[in-house]
Amino acid sequence: MSHLNFKTVVKQEEERLKSVYPNPEDIPGCLSLFETWTACNALRTQVKAIYRYGGRPQCSDKMDDFKFCLTLKALHPQEQREAWIKRRAEWWARRRTNRSSEDVWDIRETPVPGYPPPLVWDELGPQPTTS
Numbered sequence: 001m002s003h004l005n006f007k008t009v010v011k012q013e014e015e016r017l018k019s020v021y022p023n024p025e026d027i028p029g030c031l032s033l034f035e036t037w038t039a040c041n042a043l044r045t046q047v048k049a050i051y052r053y054g055g056r057p058q059c060s061d062k063m064d065d066f067k068f069c070l071t072l073k074a075l076h077p078q079e080q081r082e083a084w085i086k087r088r089a090e091w092w093a094r095r096r097t098n099r100s101s102e103d104v105w106d107i108r109e110t111p112v113p114g115y116p117p118p119l120v121w122d123e124l125g126p127q128p129t130t131s
Contacts, residue, residue, distance in 0.1 A: 026081075028084075036066075
């Protein structure tokens with residue numbers, strides 16, 4: 001996906017996010033962003049991330065979103081929406097243009113021949129009978 005132009009991807013994401021957040025009331029509030037940050041730092045989330053990924057989750061992005069939300073308070077609601085959409089569009093564009101698992105793994109177009117192997121009832125034991 002790195003062949004995409006960053007500015008083009010930002011514009012695509014802005015259009016998509018404008019439909020997700022059609023009104024200024026639809027953007028997340030600072031309290032919900034703070035709750036997302038605290039949930040990221042909760043013990044359960046930390047343990048799950050260590051178990052699954054071998055390390056602690058990166059919660060700094062969530063704190064940055066909260067701080068950004070606080071800076072929007074002085075703006076008109078429509079300006080808040082536009083600033084939020086711009087920030088999220090750039091975040092999504094970075095995710096889309098950077099490396100991902102799709103750069104390592106090839107998507108399989110057809111199933112592997114002979115997999116899974118067909119079930120043979122003799123190997124599984126007696127077949128169910130009906131009376």
